[in-house]
Amino acid sequence: MNLRATWAIYKFEMARTFRTLLQSVVSPVLSTSLYFVVFGAAIGSRIDEVEGVSYGAFIVPGLIMLSVVVQSVSNAAFGIYFPKFIGTIYELLSAPASFLEITAGYVLAAATKSLAIGIIILVTAFFFVDLTILHPFWMLTFLVLTCFSFSLLGFIVGIWARNFEQLQLVPLLLVTPLIFLGGAFYSVSMLPPVWQTITLFNPVVYLVSGFRWSFFGMADVAIGWSVLAILGFTGLCIAIIGVIFRTGWRIRA
Amino acid sequence: MSDAIVRVSDLTKTYAGGLTALRSVSLDIRQGEILALLGPNGAGKTTLISAICGLVTPSSGTVTIGGHDILRDYRAARSLVGLVPQEINLEPFEKVITTVRFSRGLFGKPQNDDHVERVLRQLSLWDKRDTQTKELSGGMKRRVLIAKALSHEPRVLFLDEPTAGVDVELRRDMWDTVRELKALGVTIILTTHYIEEAEELADRIGIIADGEIKLVEDKRALMHRMGQKRLVIELSEPLDTIPEPLAPHGLRLAEGGHALVYTYDKTAGRTGIRRLMVDLEAQDIALSDVRTEESTLEEIFVDLVRKDAA
Incomplete structure (x- = not known):
C-alpha cells in the first residue's frame, strides 16, 4: 500500500481548503444562517410544531444535510476536476498508487471539509433554536457517512465533467432539488399520498429521515432502511469509481 | 542487451478515434545513457513516453522498467520513473517547495527535506522555494516540473520536449542541467524536434516518424555512417x-x-x-x-x- 500517496493528496487538498477559507467555509455557514433566519424565525414562527418539534428545530437536520451534501459533491468534484483541467493529473496517473489510494486522498479531504462545515452549522444552530440531540452517536455516524458517500459521488462528477458548467450541473440540477424534495424542510407525512410514494424513490429522503431521527427520535422511514440506503449508496459509488479507474474512462487514453 | 533499464517490445497504440500513434515499437534504453527521440510533430514521441509512464494504455505489446512490467507490476515500475511533461502543468497557487514535497509523497517516498533541498538547489530554485508557481517565469516553471520529477529519486527520467518554446540562453541552461543529471547516473530519455539538441546531448539517437522507430543508433556512429x-x-x-x-x-x-x-x-x-x-x-x-x-x-x-x- 502506498498510503503516503493518500496522505500527500489529503494534505495537499486540505492546504487548498485553508488557502480559500473564506469561500470554502465561511460562505456555506453564512448562507445556512440565512435559512435559519428566514425559515426558522420569520416563516417558522407562523408554522405549527411538526410532530412535537418546533419548526425552527425541525429543519436543522435538513439544513445541515443540504449544506453537507452540496459541499461534499462540489468539493470532491472540484478536487479531481482541477488537476484534469490544469493538466497536473499526469502526475497522479504516473504515480505508483492505486485508484483506491488516490480516491481516498481526494474523498477523505472533501469529506473532512464538509464534516467541518456540518459541525460548524450545527453549532450555529444552537444560537438560533432550542435543540437536543437524542442519539449523538448515530447523529455523528450519519453525518460522517453522508460526507463520505457524497464526496465519492462528487469525485465521480469531477471525473465525468468536461468543463466547469458540467461541474456545477450535478450539484445545482440534481443534488439541490433532491434535498429540497427529500424532506429537508417538511415531513414526508405532510405530503399527499401519491407524493409520499413517489418521494420514497428519492435516496435523500432516507438520509434526512435517519439524520432527523438521531436528533428527535422521529423518522419518515424505518431507521434500518436509512442505514442500508446510505451504505448501499456508498458501495455503489466505490464500485463506479473502481470501474472508472480500471477502464481509464475520461482520464486515461 | 543486459544493461537495458527500459525495454519496450512491440508496443502498439491505437486511440479510440482510430489513429494509430505507435506501430509495433521496440526499443531498449540503456542504463545511464541519454537517448534522444527525434521526430516531427505527430510522430508518436509523446505517445511513446505516455505509454511507458502510464498515461496512455497500450493497445498491445509490453514495457518493462528495471525488469518490472508496467501493467502487472506498476508500483515497482513507476517508482523508478520521473516524468517531465511537455506542457507546463502546475498547480498555480501552490508554493514551489510544497508541490515538490507533494510529488515525493505521491510516489510513496518518506519525507526527506535534505533531498528536496538538494534538488531545488541543483535547479537554482532554492531561493524561490516559497514562491507560488504562478509567479515564476516559463523557464523556472519547467525547472519546477523537473524538480517534481526528481523529488522521488527516479532512476529514469523522461523529458518530453524540455526546451520547446524556451529562449536560447535558457536552452543552454537546460542542457547543462541534463548533463549534470546524467553525471549523477540518471538515465535520460528526451524527445525533441530540435536536431541541435539531440546532437548536443545524446549518446544515442532514435528517429521516430509515423509511429515507427526508424532507427536507433549511437550518435557518433550515426553521423559517421551517414555523414x-x-x-x-x-x-x-x-x-x-x-x-x-x-x-x-x-x-x-x-x-x-x-x-x-x-x-x-x-x-x-x-x-x-x-x-x-x-x-x-x-x-x-x-x-x-x-x-x-x-x-x-x-x-x-x-x-x-x-x-x-x-
Whole structure:
C-alpha cells in the first residue's frame, strides 16, 4: 500500500481548503444562517410544531444535510476536476498508487471539509433554536457517512465533467432539488399520498429521515432502511469509481 | 542487451478515434545513457513516453522498467520513473517547495527535506522555494516540473520536449542541467524536434516518424555512417561554368562562381580528393582556400524522413 500517496493528496487538498477559507467555509455557514433566519424565525414562527418539534428545530437536520451534501459533491468534484483541467493529473496517473489510494486522498479531504462545515452549522444552530440531540452517536455516524458517500459521488462528477458548467450541473440540477424534495424542510407525512410514494424513490429522503431521527427520535422511514440506503449508496459509488479507474474512462487514453 | 533499464517490445497504440500513434515499437534504453527521440510533430514521441509512464494504455505489446512490467507490476515500475511533461502543468497557487514535497509523497517516498533541498538547489530554485508557481517565469516553471520529477529519486527520467518554446540562453541552461543529471547516473530519455539538441546531448539517437522507430543508433556512429562531407574549394578567379574535363567529379558551383563544392563519403575507401586536385591543377585553376564541411544531424534526419516518404 502506498498510503503516503493518500496522505500527500489529503494534505495537499486540505492546504487548498485553508488557502480559500473564506469561500470554502465561511460562505456555506453564512448562507445556512440565512435559512435559519428566514425559515426558522420569520416563516417558522407562523408554522405549527411538526410532530412535537418546533419548526425552527425541525429543519436543522435538513439544513445541515443540504449544506453537507452540496459541499461534499462540489468539493470532491472540484478536487479531481482541477488537476484534469490544469493538466497536473499526469502526475497522479504516473504515480505508483492505486485508484483506491488516490480516491481516498481526494474523498477523505472533501469529506473532512464538509464534516467541518456540518459541525460548524450545527453549532450555529444552537444560537438560533432550542435543540437536543437524542442519539449523538448515530447523529455523528450519519453525518460522517453522508460526507463520505457524497464526496465519492462528487469525485465521480469531477471525473465525468468536461468543463466547469458540467461541474456545477450535478450539484445545482440534481443534488439541490433532491434535498429540497427529500424532506429537508417538511415531513414526508405532510405530503399527499401519491407524493409520499413517489418521494420514497428519492435516496435523500432516507438520509434526512435517519439524520432527523438521531436528533428527535422521529423518522419518515424505518431507521434500518436509512442505514442500508446510505451504505448501499456508498458501495455503489466505490464500485463506479473502481470501474472508472480500471477502464481509464475520461482520464486515461 | 543486459544493461537495458527500459525495454519496450512491440508496443502498439491505437486511440479510440482510430489513429494509430505507435506501430509495433521496440526499443531498449540503456542504463545511464541519454537517448534522444527525434521526430516531427505527430510522430508518436509523446505517445511513446505516455505509454511507458502510464498515461496512455497500450493497445498491445509490453514495457518493462528495471525488469518490472508496467501493467502487472506498476508500483515497482513507476517508482523508478520521473516524468517531465511537455506542457507546463502546475498547480498555480501552490508554493514551489510544497508541490515538490507533494510529488515525493505521491510516489510513496518518506519525507526527506535534505533531498528536496538538494534538488531545488541543483535547479537554482532554492531561493524561490516559497514562491507560488504562478509567479515564476516559463523557464523556472519547467525547472519546477523537473524538480517534481526528481523529488522521488527516479532512476529514469523522461523529458518530453524540455526546451520547446524556451529562449536560447535558457536552452543552454537546460542542457547543462541534463548533463549534470546524467553525471549523477540518471538515465535520460528526451524527445525533441530540435536536431541541435539531440546532437548536443545524446549518446544515442532514435528517429521516430509515423509511429515507427526508424532507427536507433549511437550518435557518433550515426553521423559517421551517414555523414557526407563536402570539400569547398574557394577560387582565386570566379568561374562561369565548370570546365568539361571536371564533369566526372560531380562538382557544383557556389558563392556566385567563387567556390566549387565537392561532395564525398568519408567512410569510403577512396575519397577522390587527390584526383580532383590533380584535375584542377591540369585545368590551371588557382585555389585561394580549401575547407571541409560535415553533414549535420538535421540533414541526416531530413534525408531519412524524406526517403521514407518516397
